[in-house]
Amino acid sequence: MTDSGLLPPDNVETVFRRLSEAMPGRSERAKGPKGQPDAFRSCISCMLSAQSLDSNTAKASRALFALAQTPTGMLALSDAEIIDAIRPAGLYNNKARAIRRFCRQLLDEHDGVVPDTRKGLLAMHGIGRKCADIVLSFTFGHDAIAVDTHVGRVCRRIGLARGPTEAKIAEVLDERAPGWAKEEGHFWLIQLGKRICKSRRPQCGRCPVGDLCQYHAGEGASDG
Known part of the structure; x- marks a missing residue:
């Protein structure tokens, strides 16, 4: 962990690389x-x-x-x-x-x-x-990772970004996420939240980034 309690930059990069391989990105059906x-x-x-x-x-x-x-x-x-x-x-x-x-x-x-x-x-x-x-x-097709309930929960658990509000989490995530991941990062994170990192019963054994996740490691990451 970093002094801020978040994953170090190299691990953030690895998380997004793995998610890009394991989770679906923007589909043709994705609309406004x-x-x-x-x-x-x-x-x-x-x-x-x-x-x-x-x-x-x-x-x-x-x-x-x-x-x-x-x-x-x-x-x-x-x-x-x-x-x-x-x-x-x-x-x-x-x-x-x-x-x-x-x-x-x-x-x-x-x-x-x-x-x-x-x-x-x-x-x-x-x-x-x-x-x-x-x-x-x-x-508008700009590169931005929108933070909703699912994305916020995943970010807090893994250690990608944290904050008292989803808006603050989005601000921190925008600073820490690699530029190449911002186009489809929202889709990878939201699918992880819906399929695996669920609110009540996260399926950590199936998670492609479980070995990097602070929640799974029991390091006191906020659950939510």
């Missing part, structure tokens, strides 16, 4: 967030996905985009129309307000065009680090 075809709808869908099941997010997205597909069209809707459409995603009052503020900011500051940089996306109302990285990777 929640399958949306453009950056605007990708951002809105990401906002709707907070604390929502994928199936409920999909229902809310379909209903909302049946009414409007641009920031101008969205702002022309009444609060009641937006809330009724996105109700399946939960937290609909807060999300409706966030959507309105996002659309207004997009028009006022960017002529309705979604920024294609992390800094630009993070400056938008309602867009956090995970959403920004997902939009960058899936919609």
